[in-house]
Every structure is written in C-alpha cells, then in structure tokens.
Amino acid sequence: MKIEAVLLHRIRMELITPFATSYGAYTDRETILVQVIDENGISGWGECVAFATPWYTEETVLGAWHVLEQFLIPSLLKEQIQHPRQLPQLWQAIKRHAMAKAGLEMAVWDLYAKLQKKPLYQLIGGMRDEIQVGVAIGLQPTIEQYYEWIDQYIAQGYARIKVKIKPGQDVSLIAALREKYPQLPLMADANSAYTLKDIEHLRQLDRYQLMMIEQPLAADDIIDHAELQHAMSTPICLDESILQAEDVRKAVQLGSCQIINVKLGRVGGWNEALRIHELCVEKRVPLWCGGMLESGIGRAHNMALATLVGFTIPGDISASSRYWQRDIIAPEVTVNQGKVALPKLPGIGVEVDTDYVSALTLNKLEITTDS
Ligand SMILES: O=C(O)CCC(=O)C1=CC=C[C@@H](O)[C@@H]1C(=O)O
C-alpha cells in the first residue's frame, strides 16, 4: 500500500431537523472528510466526527484539522505503512486527538480493504450482512412532537428509540412515553446532565423498563457511575467516559455500567474499537454503535462496526434521510423494517459523490509525498 496523497474536505451539511441535547441544539453539521489516495489513484475515505465546538469532547473541527495537517498526515506519508494496524504505533508520540486519528485511520482501513478487494465489514471479521438499527430523537419542545417523531420512526420499523433527557425533562417525559408506548424498546441519553446528588431522582426511572440510561454522569467519570449503577436496576451505558479498552476494563471491574456505546471517532478509530470489542465479548458486555450525526462516510464505517458479533443492541445508525435532504454517498443508507443491509462491494461499499462534496466544501487541503 503506497499512499501518495491525503486530502481533507471541510464540509457543512444542513440537518433537516435541529438536533438538541442537554448541551444545546444543532441545525447544521460541519465535518471533515478524509481521503487517502494511493499510487494507482485508488481512494479510501474516513470521517473526522469532531463538532465545530468542544461540547462533546475537547476536539473541534478546526483543532482536528490542525493535528491532521501538522502531525498525523506528514507521519503517514513519511512512513508508508503496509497495514492499518501499524497506525497506533506510528502515532504513539501524538497524544489523544482521537477523532483526528480516527478520521485518517478509517480512510486507510477503507483503502486497505479496497486493495484486498474485500468489503471492510468482512475484513474486520463482521458476522452479519445486515444490522438492526435504532434512532435518536433530540430534545423536543412538546410531548406531542415526541409522539409525532416516534410514530413516524415506528412506522419505518426502527428497532429502538433513544430520547435525550436532562433535569426538568426526564421522569415525566419517560412516564408519558411509557404510558403511550408500553412495549416500545426505549432508552435515554443524558449526556452527563446529572451528578450523584440526583441518585434518588434518577432511581424513579427504574419503574419504566428503559433498555438503558446512557452517560448520566460526568463525561470523564467511571467511579461515580459505579455508585449510581449499584443504586439503580436500569442498566447504565457509558459513551463519553470510554475512550479506550483500558477504560472498559476499569468500568467492568468497578461495575460502572452494563452496556457500552462504541463510536469509532471517540475511541480513536478501528484498532481501538476492535480491542474494545474483543474485551467486551470476553467480559460479556453488550455493545452498540453510537452515532455522531455523521455523513454517509462515517455512517458506512459504523455499519461495518455493527456487524461484529459483540454488537447485540441496535445502534444509532439511522437512514441518511433521517438527517439530510441529500447525503454525500451513493447509494444512501436506507432502513428497511428497522434493518440496514451491508453493501457487498470492497471497502466501505459506497461511492462518494465528489461533485456534491465540492458543493458543500468550506475549505480543502491536499498534502502529497512531495509536499
Ligand atoms: O447520530 C445519531 O443518530 C445520534 C447522535 C447522538 O445521539 C449523539 C451524538 C453526539 C453526542 C450526543 O448528543 C449523542 C450521543 O451521545 O450519542
């Protein structure tokens, strides 16, 4: 594998409906598409899922752009690796910056799979050709709008519904949803909106058979989640707290959670996600693939991740049309009776609509072996 150029495309896509969480609301999504090109002109694509502002983790679009341009891309072009598994070693002197690393690593894995003429999901050991998927609904201003969205998503066959909660929009919301949808597979994502002072308040949720409560406490916490999990019967799922397999080992040892949401961007890419998967299969901790409001490129990688045997819970891998008027890939991701079929073409199995990417591009950078 001889990578000769890396291109970064910073694009902005308009969300068809605002996405609101306990941190705030988004109406559009800036993201970085990462393209690696080999000596024969074959491209691999990845996505750096950092948001424009540092509300989810400390990474941002412009911060990741800088780390990619100044450190990650030059080291990749200089070393010329033969397998994407070599990347963590290559970048060990570059601390953290998980989403920047993941975007470039994903592109290298896509290129490598294309050169092996294999679908990426088969290359990484995926066990299924189609995956069950769920959908996340942002905070809504009225209960009627929850009903409107949930009725629509149930009609589309989504296998589970995730709603956001925060203080003041939690117990009564979940009670109303459970009342209207007694059998619906339902989960709540708190995005760190609570503290241990809220234990008694959160325990009220135990009566509503939620599948899980995602990340109720601080984004960098594992210890307090253990105290909360021991006080609640509802499974806790960790998202922001899990940056690497070592965090999983500690969370499992302390009993901080019963489920883990894996996001390729949050854990630094495929290599660490595969380590987390291996550990969770060994420890029997169920996994699902989280979403980051990705374009079709990040979504295609997430689909491959969700084919692994340990991903037993439907993830946030909704159809392209749930987010965008038009996606940047062909074919777009579609959901049929709550399932997404994996394309059987080499790599991520989708074509990137480069003309449309150009139309959405805010700025672009090309770095070659001659740069
Ligand atoms: O991409 C999706 O469909 C779901 C997105 C989603 O729920 C999230 C994206 C990013 C941060 C959070 O708000 C939340 C999450 O924590 O999973």
Ligand SMILES: [Mg+2]
């Ligand atoms: Mg989450």
